[in-house]
Amino acid sequence: MDPYEIEFIGENRIVNIIPNFSHDKIFLICGEFGPFRAGLPMNVPLWLGVMLKQKQKCRIVAPDWMDIEVLENIKEEEKKSRFFTKMPNEHYMVEAKLILGTAAEDKPRASEIKTIIKDIWDIRMSKLRTSMDALMKTGGSYGRLDHLTMMEINSVKPLLPQAMDELHRIKMNARKTMPVQSSLNSAVSQPGSSQSIL
Amino acid sequence: MSRQSNYLSISDILVTNEKIPCKFLHDLPKMGFLDPSSTEDDLKLGTNVEIPLWLAESLYFRKPPLVSVDLPKIYKEAYREILNADACTVDLHKLGQHFYELGCYIAKHDIKGEVANTLINTFRQRFRMILSASCSTDSISSLQPLSESERERTAAAAVTEKALSLWLQRGDCPLSTANMVASHRKRKRAEMEMF
Amino acid sequence: MEYDNIELSDDEEEITAQTVLRTLQNAWQNERLAPEILPHQNEMVECMLGQIQHMERNINKLPKTDLRASIHKMELNRIKFIICNYLKTRLDKIEKYCISILNDEKQRLESGTNYLTPSEYKYAQEYLINMESHLKEAALDHVPGNMQSFDLNKLVIYPNLQAHVFLKANETVTGIILEDLGGDQDEEIDLEENSQHILQYKPIADLLKSGKVQLM
Amino acid sequence: MFGEKVIELIKEAERNRDTIDQYNDEKVRQIIEEMHVLFKMNMADANATSENKSLWTTVQVRHSALERNKRCLLAYLYNRMNKIRTLRWEFGSVLPSDVRELLSDSEYTWFSKYSTNLATYMRSLGQDIGYSGIDLTENLRPPKSLYIEVLCMSDYGKLELEDGDVILLKKNSRHFLPTSECQTLIRQGILKQIT
Numbered sequence: 001m002d003p004y005e006i007e008f009i010g011e012n013r014i015v016n017i018i019p020n021f022s023h024d025k026i027f028l029i030c031g032e033f034g035p036f037r038a039g040l041p042m043n044v045p046l047w048l049g050v051m052l053k054q055k056q057k058c059r060i061v062a063p064d065w066m067d068i069e070v071l072e073n074i075k076e077e078e079k080k081s082r083f084f085t086k087m088p089n090e091h092y093m094v095e096a097k098l099i100l101g102t103a104a105e106d107k108p109r110a111s112e113i114k115t116i117i118k119d120i121w122d123i124r125m126s127k128l129r130t131s132m133d134a135l136m137k138t139g140g141s142y143g144r145l146d147h148l149t150m151m152e153i154n155s156v157k158p159l160l161p162q163a164m165d166e167l168h169r170i171k172m173n174a175r176k177t178m179p180v181q182s183s184l185n186s187a188v189s190q191p192g193s194s195q196s197i198l
Numbered sequence: 199m200s201r202q203s204n205y206l207s208i209s210d211i212l213v214t215n216e217k218i219p220c221k222f223l224h225d226l227p228k229m230g231f232l233d234p235s236s237t238e239d240d241l242k243l244g245t246n247v248e249i250p251l252w253l254a255e256s257l258y259f260r261k262p263p264l265v266s267v268d269l270p271k272i273y274k275e276a277y278r279e280i281l282n283a284d285a286c287t288v289d290l291h292k293l294g295q296h297f298y299e300l301g302c303y304i305a306k307h308d309i310k311g312e313v314a315n316t317l318i319n320t321f322r323q324r325f326r327m328i329l330s331a332s333c334s335t336d337s338i339s340s341l342q343p344l345s346e347s348e349r350e351r352t353a354a355a356a357v358t359e360k361a362l363s364l365w366l367q368r369g370d371c372p373l374s375t376a377n378m379v380a381s382h383r384k385r386k387r388a389e390m391e392m393f
Numbered sequence: 394m395e396y397d398n399i400e401l402s403d404d405e406e407e408i409t410a411q412t413v414l415r416t417l418q419n420a421w422q423n424e425r426l427a428p429e430i431l432p433h434q435n436e437m438v439e440c441m442l443g444q445i446q447h448m449e450r451n452i453n454k455l456p457k458t459d460l461r462a463s464i465h466k467m468e469l470n471r472i473k474f475i476i477c478n479y480l481k482t483r484l485d486k487i488e489k490y491c492i493s494i495l496n497d498e499k500q501r502l503e504s505g506t507n508y509l510t511p512s513e514y515k516y517a518q519e520y521l522i523n524m525e526s527h528l529k530e531a532a533l534d535h536v537p538g539n540m541q542s543f544d545l546n547k548l549v550i551y552p553n554l555q556a557h558v559f560l561k562a563n564e565t566v567t568g569i570i571l572e573d574l575g576g577d578q579d580e581e582i583d584l585e586e587n588s589q590h591i592l593q594y595k596p597i598a599d600l601l602k603s604g605k606v607q608l609m
Numbered sequence: 610m611f612g613e614k615v616i617e618l619i620k621e622a623e624r625n626r627d628t629i630d631q632y633n634d635e636k637v638r639q640i641i642e643e644m645h646v647l648f649k650m651n652m653a654d655a656n657a658t659s660e661n662k663s664l665w666t667t668v669q670v671r672h673s674a675l676e677r678n679k680r681c682l683l684a685y686l687y688n689r690m691n692k693i694r695t696l697r698w699e700f701g702s703v704l705p706s707d708v709r710e711l712l713s714d715s716e717y718t719w720f721s722k723y724s725t726n727l728a729t730y731m732r733s734l735g736q737d738i739g740y741s742g743i744d745l746t747e748n749l750r751p752p753k754s755l756y757i758e759v760l761c762m763s764d765y766g767k768l769e770l771e772d773g774d775v776i777l778l779k780k781n782s783r784h785f786l787p788t789s790e791c792q793t794l795i796r797q798g799i800l801k802q803i804t
Contacts, residue, residue: 001425003365008751009422028468029410029444051467054754057460065474066426097366118366129329136325141583142571145559145589153559153589155362159332159355161591166298166347167321168555168593173302174314182583189605205547205680206687211619225663228654229670242650253611256673264666372802373750373757373788373795376699379693380707381627383798442735442743463631463755470752470789477748480734482744488694512733519726526691526717532682535641537648540679548683 006151010094011047016061018042019052036154039050046098053102061097062087068109071116076121084147093121093151124152132160202300209347213299214252219268221246226264251303267307272297278316285323289343297345324348332356413440414472421479423601426559426608428594429552430486430494431601435510438476446467487517492549495521554595559609561589566605569596611647611674615640615681620768622688629692632713637682644678647671697727699796707729747793759800768794775789 012030018041025034033044041061052058064070065088077085089095090196096117104110128148135143141164145153203210226232226241233241233247241247246268272294273275281288290297298317305313328348332355344352364372375383416446420434448465455462487494487509494509495517502514509517525543533541562584571580571592584606585589600606618636639657651671654664693716712720732742750787766777771788778784778799784791794800 002750004371005425007365008471009418012418021460023460026464029441029448029472030410030467030468036239041270047467047471048464051464051754067546105408129333132324133329136322140322140472141557141593142589143582145591148589151362153609155358157358157559159328159351159358161559162351162354163321163325163327164557164591165555166351167318168557170302170314170317170321172555175304175318179217203780204550206550206684208619208623208684209687211616211681211684212623215616224666227661227667228650229667236747250612250676250786253670253673256676257670260669264669279655331617339665346723371627371753372804374802375798376796377627378629378695378699379796381625382705385628439735439738442740443738446738446740466755467752470748472753473748473789474751477743477745480743481745512730516726517728519729520723523719523722523726524690526722527715528683528686530718531686531713531715532641532679533636536644536679536682537675538674540644540648561659597629 001154001157003154004162006091006154007094010091011045011050011098013046013089013091013095013192014043014053014100015049015063015095015161016041017044017109018061019058030065030077031179032185037172046053046095050098050102053106059106062099062103062107063111064112065089065092066096066117068112068116071113071120075116075123077189078120078127084093084127084145086147087120087149090149091151092117092149124148125155128152128156132156135171136163136167140164210299213296214255214303216251216270216296216300216361218251218254218270218300218304219248219249220254220257220265221247222265223262224264251300255303267304269304269308269313273301273304273313273316274311275312278312280318281316284288286327289352290324290345290348291343295346298347328352328355332357333359408583410441410444413437413444417441417472417479418475419607421475421482423608424479424482427598427601428554428556428558429598430490430508432506432509433483433513434479435535438480441472441476445472483513484516486552487513488520490546490550490552491517491521491524493551496549554580554598555592556594557591558594558597559589559591560597560601560606562586562606562608564605566600569600571596611671612681614643614679615678615685618685619681621687629689629696629708629711632689632716634713635668636798637685640678644675646677647675651675680702689716690719694723696720697724701746701793701797729758744754746796747789751797755783755788756785757791758783758785758796758803760803761790761799762801765794765797 005060018039020037020038021036023034023036023047025032028048030045034042035046036042049058049060053060054070065074070088074085074088096114098118100110100114107113131143201287203213205281220244222241222243225243228239229241230236232237232241232249233245236245249265254265258267262390277288277293294300298321301317305311305317308314327344328351331342331344331352342349342352374380403477416438417434420431422439424431431485448469452462452465452469479501489517498509498514507514529541529543533543542565563586565584565586567583569582569592571582582592583589583599601608614636618633621633622629624630636782638746645798646715651668655668656663658668693712696708700708704720709717731745734740734743734745736742761778761780761782761784764780767775768778769775770787776784776786778794783803784800791800795802
């Protein structure tokens with residue numbers, strides 16, 4: 001999948017907005033939202049929040065975790081821990097990009113917040129690289145990856161799963177010291193004696 | 199991009215085109231041309247010749263086998279020692295374009311299983327080379343000591359890397375011309391400019 | 394603009410459009426990430442198409458500049474993307490693994506557990522016929538007699554069930570056996586609820602089809 | 610050596626992964642001819658095996674070469690088939706003449722049949738509930754906005770929009786259009802999204 005498809009999935013998350021208009025409930029296929037009352041906070045899917053924001057119909061309320069203090073703590077934890085820590089939500093990067101990208105003026109110190117989130121992302125990405133290398137060195141057939149978000153997992157595709165596939169294929173083929181016909185190498189080796197030649 | 203080999207796989211056809219040393223266990227009338235150093239019409243029992251893997255495999259699997267297969271240099275003990283010590287120092291671009299894929303075919307001719315172990319070790323050790331090559335900003339130049347499939351994996355990883363950093367940098371992704379359409383337009387333009 | 398709850402043909406149980414959408418989105422995600430073709434979700438697709446149709450009719454009654462119209466249109470575009478991408482992903486697999494899918498499907502049809510919709514099945518059969526006649530016309534008919542066969546056993550391409558996938562456990566599942574090629578003993582692992590793993594597809598294929606795990 | 614011509618064909622298929630080359634009629638013909646020569650030699654030698662038993666191994670070697678040629682020919686055609694399939698998804702059911710010329714007659718027939726099969730399938734979608742089908746070549750990207758600004762890259766002519774409006778797409782003209790109604794033209798390279 002490409003990042004925009006994962007962003008698309010993340011856009012289904014619910015965010016809090018403050019509309020500047022009033023309107024009855026809207027019945028969407030993904031659920032009912034509203035009523036919209038000017039000045040009163042309410043929940044909508046992220047894609048809708050972004051759309052209304054672009055039409056200047058609302059302010060997006062940044063989620064609680066988009067706060068310098070909270071994020072500094074997360075960053076420290078992430079640095080200290082050998083493992084991946086649990087992020088505030090499983091699409092934190094998508095939320096950060098969309099909310100701080102389209103509604104930066106709704107959030108004080110938005111650019112500082114962006115920087116810390118990017119720092120956390122970078123720490124996790126470098127941890128991910130180290131653990132991939134370790135995974136390949138120690139076994140290369142199984143790994144547990146709690147708390148990694150979908151966007152992070154996507155960043156190691158196709159590299160990690162393909163390397164594991166390839167290692168498996170080498171083990172399967174190379175360990176076969178006897179000439180056995182298998183579906184994996186049947187492309188060339190067709191034991192010949194039984195075959196009709198003419 | 200997966201390298202699963204099947205009958206119609208171009209990459210497997212190219213791998214099986216590699217030449218490997220074989221010894222003929224039977225006389226082969228009229229096949230003298232398989233040995234470039236000989237001018238005879240027939241190929242004699244006991245002759246050592248390098249033939250493409252596809253031919254070697256099919257002759258080896260006849261009952262009784264028509265050839266015995268020797269290991270290509272890169273899979274022999276001298277190289278195995280170097281590879282097992284530090285696989286990252288070996289230039290597989292020069293010495294083994296299809297190191298792993300060819301190795302999978304060749305390993306069965308090494309009864310002790312040393313080749314198999316070397317393949318697995320080498321693959322594991324060199325993974326970090328791909329890791330670092332895939333996030334370097336240089337394009338994958340022919341200077342890198344990677345085998346063909348390592349190169350493909352690096353290129354695929356670099357595509358992901360690039361898509362991700364573009365996503366992080368910009369807002370919306372503009373819709374764009376389809377891949378083949380764009381390539382054909384480009385080629386057509388290039389052809390027009392030649393005249 | 395309210396939607397009605399929908400009744401699925403085989404099921405007495407009423408489910409909401411919201412549930413159908415969620416199921417479909419999940420099916421799309423899994424189809425994109427699984428190496429093999431998964432059981433079709435035709436009822437969900439058709440149900441959603443019905444919703445789209447209903448919704449589109451209503452949007453047309455609204456003034457063009459109505460805010461609601463653009464919100465609904467945006468949602469419909471999102472759903473259309475899921476449906477198109479889902480169906481296209483399946484077509485890609487059907488073409489690539491045509492022979493092996495048709496072989497498996499013939500057996501599944503006998504037991505009534507077909508993975509393909511009738512249209513997809515027809516498409517696959519036609520695709521194979523066209524492939525055969527092209528390869529014959531372009532090459533096989535012109536080569537020496539004993540080389541002319543269109544040999545399905547050789548041309549077949551199998552999905553790589555040994556491929557490694559990322560998954561999240563929707564519920565706790567114990568005793569997944571991982572094949573261990575190195576030692577003598579296979580490894581056994583448990584998947585706790587919400588835990589995430591990278592492992593081979595084959596041992597978890599059935600868990601995916603029964604919804605106990607999902608791919609990421 | 611056996612199977613050399615056919616490898617040139619395979620390497621041709623391997624190059625230019627994003628474009629399709631002219632169908633190599635001449636080389637395909639030569640390879641088929643080579644196969645007939647090998648086959649005739651085998652017929653003759655197979656009949657002579659009663660006098661010279663070792664000729665049988667020679668027959669087996671040639672047989673392997675025949676199989677190899679067949680495999681490579683099919684792989685060449687199959688690889689091109691996949692590209693032609695992509696052409697259908699990217700250019701649509703009508704190919705530009707310069708692209709069409711790259712295909713052999715048999716390939717063009719395959720393209721048409723593929724296109725018909727695809728159209729039949731797409732028409733069947735949702736038929737039970739009164740749909741006239743769904744075009745799967747659309748909605749390929751996650752939607753971002755309902756309208757986009759586009760620049761026209763060539764003189765295309767009139768485009769009728771769903772609401773009945775007709776606009777004229779002229780080279781270098783700019784338009785503000787519903788995304789859903791111009792994405793195919795963008796993929797075909799007729800329009801370009803301006804960001």
